[in-house]
Amino acid sequence: MKLITAVIKPFKLDQVKEALKAAGVQGMTVTEVQGFGRQSGHTEVYRGAEYTVEFVPKIKLEILADDGVVDAISEALVGAARTDKIGDGKIWVTEVAQVQRIRTGERGGEAV
């Protein structure tokens, strides 16, 4: 079992969600986050004072997936999230030792 985490641009969420559904993903968890990276921040102006804001709004997705489908899901996600402009984000995969569905107690592949 793996956890796929991705950070994407907010306005891409809908497209990514559809692509993931098409790739068979049945669940995910989404968090609003602020990203810092190569994408240069923007300038905000308040009463003549300019602030450089290095943090950019992003969306973080977390998807638990069986080992076998990780690559397919990653590809679908990358395909949908990509705009080829700086700041498109990252996707990374970590190993999950154990997963359980709270409602039923099912474990492993059954649980996601």
Place this chain on the structure above:
Amino acid sequence: MKLITAVIKPFKLDQVKEALKAAGVQGMTVTEVQGFGRQSGHTEVYRGAEYTVEFVPKIKLEILADDGVVDAISEALVGAARTDKIGDGKIWVTEVAQVQRIRTGERGGEAV
């Protein structure tokens, strides 16, 4: 050292927190998230236009715990979070390579 992550229904947070305290948990980190899953989204209506909202508000908990207590904590959490209705959420466990308390620099079991 393990990281236990759980996604639960928001109105269960208080009960879960109490159950975890009873199970000896001394710390956790909580994030507001949006979940997508089997729990069917709801319909929202704005000036006659109906939107289906597939994302449902959820709470994500992260708990660092020594390997030995992971099962007890998981059980306590599942017990408290369960409503037996769809959308109760997931709980998963990942391996943590290293943990440190920022204030003291303590590491490992001491740090949580």
Place this chain on the structure above:
Amino acid sequence: MKLITAVIKPFKLDQVKEALKAAGVQGMTVTEVQGFGRQSGHTEVYRGAEYTVEFVPKIKLEILADDGVVDAISEALVGAARTDKIGDGKIWVTEVAQVQRIRTGERGGEAV
């Protein structure tokens, strides 16, 4: 490849960010979270009713980093986040199986 996660005090974010940049970090993802721990919660008063709020606002940082630089980054982070007062937070490291930059498809060290 590792994922460094840290929970810190909100007003420390700016200092920590600068310290991480100085340590060579080029990207990170930031989430507003609520922490529960040894730091005693505060009391809120509404029309004479006192609530004890055990959750304290915190900031969570996630930094993908090559294995070789994890210690340097952790140290920089801990150094900047430390106030020596209870509630300074935790930092932990998990193994990442794979990481990719969405924009380019680059993987591994290239991606972060």
Place this chain on the structure above:
Amino acid sequence: MEFVPDSGNTAWVLISTALVLFMTPGLAFFYGGMVRGKNVLAMLMQNFFAMGLIAVLWAAIVFSLAFGDAGNAGFVGNLDFAFLKDVDLGAGPDFFALSIPFVLFAAYQMTFAIITPALITGATADRLKFAGYAVFIGLWVILVYGPVAHMVFGGGWLSDMGALDFAGGAVVHINAGAAALAVILVVGKRRGYPHEPMPPHNLPFTMLGTGMLWFGWAGFNAGSALAANGVAAQALMNTILAPAAAMLGWLIVEKLRSGHATSLGAASGAVAGMVAITPCAGFVGGMAPIYIGFATGIICYLALGLKKAFGFDDSLDVIAVHLVGGLVGSILLGFFADPTINSLVANPGVLITDGGTDLLMDQIVASAVTLGYSFVVSLGLAAIIEKTIGLRASDDQQDQGLDLSLHAETAYSN
């Protein structure tokens, strides 16, 4: 039409009508800020809906019930003005001795009828079905508000007896407060109360509502003079001083008891002061509003303890602020009513030159009658509605939040 209204008085009652109308949105925000984010639209909706429903019912029948057959020293009016018959640009019945168009008087009084049932929504917050609520306030305004307004404002028996109520301490606040108590006895506590913390979701909204209410209250109290004259001027002065003093009173006790002076305390104290000065506004002068306000701030703060003592769930403290505040004001009027301020004060208050306890007794009777009548009818009404179409939202609806479960909306998004 020969009647030429006084343009200055008419200007003042025109704007006062608008001001009181603006109080219902103000109340919506005062309350809306205090509920949880998942229920804020339900709260706003209940208040705005009162503007829709009550206005139409007022035109159809309630105005006539309240002000028909004015001066009959009875319990209720008649149907002479139903569907706004004869509610025209003239001066209306002699009883009112109006210097403004009768239709304006009807519009002005309408805004009072709108806000009164809306006040109840604070007590029942987070757990009312919308349909049940709609039926409840519709019937309530006919069965309770109309008669009470007649008894006090329409020359019914309480006013005939000698009780005074400048702008609605009994008609509006005691009345709504008693109804609130009745309804919460029927619908029970919010799911999760009291163990689950339910902090206000947006206190700036509550402060905004307070500001809107205070502003609107100028029209509520000083407008009740129905003229731009000295009484109106004194009423306005009192409507600033009493809330100010009540804010100070509340904050001082709060600081002593809980260690902090809170912004919600400042807002609550001010509103309690507005409530208490309402019956007194055009009848007292000098430093009296400050004494009344200061006492109210302290008493209403202490009255917060009632809900714990009696174990009811008055979500946003309508009992402590409106029922208790209304009672305090109505009764203190028996001490401070001053004929040099307003010649309608036939029996000066206890503390005033040549004063006695006559007025005080009348005030107590009027307060008790209003409280009792409103409580009993409201209790029956709420119970019937709960048994039939339902008044309390289900546990699932409360868990999901009323905004989504009842109105298919969410208040906030990105």
Place this chain on the structure above:
Amino acid sequence: MEFVPDSGNTAWVLISTALVLFMTPGLAFFYGGMVRGKNVLAMLMQNFFAMGLIAVLWAAIVFSLAFGDAGNAGFVGNLDFAFLKDVDLGAGPDFFALSIPFVLFAAYQMTFAIITPALITGATADRLKFAGYAVFIGLWVILVYGPVAHMVFGGGWLSDMGALDFAGGAVVHINAGAAALAVILVVGKRRGYPHEPMPPHNLPFTMLGTGMLWFGWAGFNAGSALAANGVAAQALMNTILAPAAAMLGWLIVEKLRSGHATSLGAASGAVAGMVAITPCAGFVGGMAPIYIGFATGIICYLALGLKKAFGFDDSLDVIAVHLVGGLVGSILLGFFADPTINSLVANPGVLITDGGTDLLMDQIVASAVTLGYSFVVSLGLAAIIEKTIGLRASDDQQDQGLDLSLHAETAYSN
């Protein structure tokens, strides 16, 4: 200066001017709550900026275009009052028969000119360049608002013909609605519309705006009597009853069609009712405002379907609420106008004693002329601006949000 204004009438128009001025911030919040959080400042800015730009243009030229050479039965005024020449503390031209200072009349009318172009911003929400918008409303108020106001309010040919418009059903609402339609045809749909959901980001703001609008509308409608008299009183009564009934009408159809009565529906219905009663306010009485309001609530709700049917993107339903609402009111006035309410009603409405269809025909002509003139000129204006300096924000700007991309600001932070 010998002219002594009537102090009561002056007081009423003074406060009415402030009330109408307050409507533009109210509109900003009504709209601002409905857009996405990344565009809310752009929306607020467009509305507040109208207060800045239009006020100055009004003083410079537009007041004179609208009210110069008053009573000429023509198409536009002249430049006699340009740069506020002779707009003084006296009574102004006899044509207006003012009992208030002429400078106050100019200030009062200014607030109408400000809010009219601001109404358009709801249709074009989330996709206008600020610079293009600024140029558009500047030219529009000169080329469209000035002439239309003259034709109807300034004794131009439409009023001379016999059309009635108490407070701007045609001048303000049909006019702005037609312009809105024209501009969205030029700028096209919001990026992502209709597949991407764009829920309102803060509905409490929309409710707040509704409350502010309703409050301000008291000055808009009842102030248009330019006196604190019976007509003003009736106008105020109508301005409460019609929105109330429209709210009920809207909510009933909404409940039947989508299963829920929503808070946005309550707000929208009320605003539609305010729009529809605008042309009628000082001309109808009795239960007529309730009939007009109720019909409007239903019709405007159904008119929401137009944008799907015709495939345009009217972001916040300006067509359904302002254009359709304005038309409904202007035409229903032909049925309900009542000379016993206002002696300016020369031809009673169809349903009124001694009534006929004369007025109805005039109302239809005036509505059609306003609609057509505004639509055509606005279309040309918008097209030219889009071709030259640009009116539609780029896709990237829309993705990032207008607040950041156009104004370098974000609305919310910690």
Place this chain on the structure above:
Amino acid sequence: MEFVPDSGNTAWVLISTALVLFMTPGLAFFYGGMVRGKNVLAMLMQNFFAMGLIAVLWAAIVFSLAFGDAGNAGFVGNLDFAFLKDVDLGAGPDFFALSIPFVLFAAYQMTFAIITPALITGATADRLKFAGYAVFIGLWVILVYGPVAHMVFGGGWLSDMGALDFAGGAVVHINAGAAALAVILVVGKRRGYPHEPMPPHNLPFTMLGTGMLWFGWAGFNAGSALAANGVAAQALMNTILAPAAAMLGWLIVEKLRSGHATSLGAASGAVAGMVAITPCAGFVGGMAPIYIGFATGIICYLALGLKKAFGFDDSLDVIAVHLVGGLVGSILLGFFADPTINSLVANPGVLITDGGTDLLMDQIVASAVTLGYSFVVSLGLAAIIEKTIGLRASDDQQDQGLDLSLHAETAYSN
């Protein structure tokens, strides 16, 4: 009581009083939107608390200090009206030549005394102890506001000398601005300033506050005529035109200097224009308000640079907007004061027919005296309070946020 107030004038001052009262909540939101979310309740609280405390002190003593012994050409009034003695429904002292009840005059002036110290809170945002603040404004209103109001409004020496101040350019804005400067010199900078970014947490609140302020300012300026007459009408016109022009002026320089026209800029420019027109409102006419406003927008924008230049932390730019804006208006009045608008203008302004520099000199003196007196006394007062009970919140309190650390509340929750 034989005095019969003019109903129209009374109506206008009644509503003006309510309008000015409403400005303090408006100011609270104007400021509250600009602070960080952890300090918003502290800001709102400071402003609302001013309504509580100052109202009571006004009744007790400050009204009498300001308006007792009116016309004495001196420095301060006396205690004749302390505890509202003789502040009744009559016409008051002949000096005021009132056509409204004296108690209404007292109420109206009270609202000015409330908002003046509240203005200071913008400069000191995010770092004041509540207790210290409460003591400061309480003493300040007695030691500074009372005397300054007497000197200018109460027939004291500045007005006797010939200085004009229609609605408080000196009494309110220069006065508060000078005090703000003094207090920030005592309490120092916000923790983290200037390296830590402190963006406004809710700019829509700031826009809302701007709308409320502009609305209320109609009562502030036009109400200061104390009658519903031509002067009031002109003052209202000016109170729309000047802020409008100031908004344009500010936005143009902002666009040129930083590349963007911001919504906060629009709001700030408008408020600066309201400030500057305050002393001039009932004394200038024609296009003068536009010239004054436009110049103010530009100058106040440039004055933002002062805080960087001099290294002080004026959190929300009270110096640039209120002190500089008040000075610009007070001095430009010396150029534009016009006796054809108001017969109280004895010496026409420099640019007016028959004008000279007499008034200009008086204006400069009055501005300097107000500035100097307020600054010096405020500095001493703040220093003493800081040394004794403490005025600056501790670093820990600032880190945690004042809402939680001082008031045990959080503004937002779910």
